[in-house]
Amino acid sequence: MPYEPPTHTVERSLRATTGAKVIAGVDEVGRGAWAGPVTVCAAVTGLRRPPLGLTDSKLLTIKRRTELDMELRKWVTAYALGHASPEEIDDLGMTAALRLAAVRALEGLPVRPDAVILDGKHDYLGAPWMVRTVIKGDQSCVAVAAASVIAKVHRDKMMAELGIDHADFGFAANAGYPSPVHRAALEERGPTPYHRLSWAYLDALPRWRHLKKARAWAGGGVPEIEGQLGFDF
Numbered sequence: 569m570p571y572e573p574p575t576h577t578v579e580r581s582l583r584a585t586t587g588a589k590v591i592a593g594v595d596e597v598g599r600g601a602w603a604g605p606v607t608v609c610a611a612v613t614g615l616r617r618p619p620l621g622l623t624d625s626k627l628l629t630i631k632r633r634t635e636l637d638m639e640l641r642k643w644v645t646a647y648a649l650g651h652a653s654p655e656e657i658d659d660l661g662m663t664a665a666l667r668l669a670a671v672r673a674l675e676g677l678p679v680r681p682d683a684v685i686l687d688g689k690h691d692y693l694g695a696p697w698m699v700r701t702v703i704k705g706d707q708s709c710v711a712v713a714a715a716s717v718i719a720k721v722h723r724d725k726m727m728a729e730l731g732i733d734h735a736d737f738g739f740a741a742n743a744g745y746p747s748p749v750h751r752a753a754l755e756e757r758g759p760t761p762y763h764r765l766s767w768a769y770l771d772a773l774p775r776w777r778h779l780k781k782a783r784a785w786a787g788g789g790v791p792e793i794e795g796q797l798g799f800d801f
Contacts, residue, residue: 571623574713576615578685578702586698588682593711594670595687597625597719599662602754603737603744603763604727605651606665609719610673612645612681613711619643622713624706625720637721640714647718648676658766658781666692687712734760 582588590612598606619639621632628636641647650672652665660668670693674681683698687705705712724743731739736757738749744762746769758776759765770780 571627571707574618574622574708574710576710578700578705578709579615579711582683582685582700586683588698590679590681591683591685591711592674592677592681593685593687593705593709593713593715594673594693595706595712595715595719596666596669597716597723598744599666600746601744601764602746602750602767602769603654603739603760604723604730605653606657606662606669607719607723607726608650608666608669608673609647609715609722610650610670610677610681610684611640611647611711611715611718612677612679613643613714614645616643618710618714622710622717624704624713625716627707628717633717633721636717640718644714644718646677646679647715648673649719649722650674650676654762654764657764663690663692667694685709685712687716730762734762 579591582591592610592612594608594610596606596608598604619636622636625633650669652660652669656668657665674684674697683700684693685705686693686699686701689701689703691699691701693699702709702712706716707713727743728740731737736753737760738747738753741747742750754769754773754776758773759770759779765779765781770777
């Protein structure tokens with residue numbers, strides 16, 4: 569389907585209204601997966617014309633996404649990746665884990681951003697960061713779209729490497745997300761060391777339900793965003 573290319577409109581607005589000079593686009597991947605980390609990329613692009621075809625990573629073929637990733641890593645002013653592990657997700661909950669991964673990415677940049685464009689409607693960063701949330705920012709904002717592609721390609725590669733010793737789970741194809749192959753392997757073999765053990769999928773696995781971790785963070789007052797995926801896929 570045709571789509572409108574991303575622009576620098578939000579970045580120009582932030583520059584004009586706040587005086588921000590260094591603005592990072594931030595996007596995540598892995599939020600709804602059963603296995604693997606949640607990964608966040610922070611990308612600084614300035615106001616230059618982006619590579620042709622840049623958009624939300626989910627709208628791109630694997631081939632084009634991989635090609636764009638190679639272009640973007642050379643084209644962006646700077647980028648950094650941050651991760652929160654399955655153990656951190658289980659211990660902290662997804663909202664806090666996302667913030668942890670995002671802060672790691674932002675602090676990995678060579679210059680601290682004056683402002684952040686965050687994909688989605690939820691500000692999981694908060695103070696002291698100056699944040700502008702943009703729904704579908706990975707389609708409409710150049711820096712966020714760049715972060716989307718880099719994060720997706722990096723995490724997919726990571727999951728493929730983790731899956732070498734767990735071939736039955738199909739991590740190279742599903743990246744740790746729900747799929748029939750993934751579900752069948754869980755039922756037969758149980759979770760790997762890379763699985764999130766507080767996730768709801770374990771409720772549907774009688775043989776392995778005893779491994780589920782209690783959500784110690786559930787009563788902590790921090791609302792979870794965009795809940796976990798169960799077996800409905």
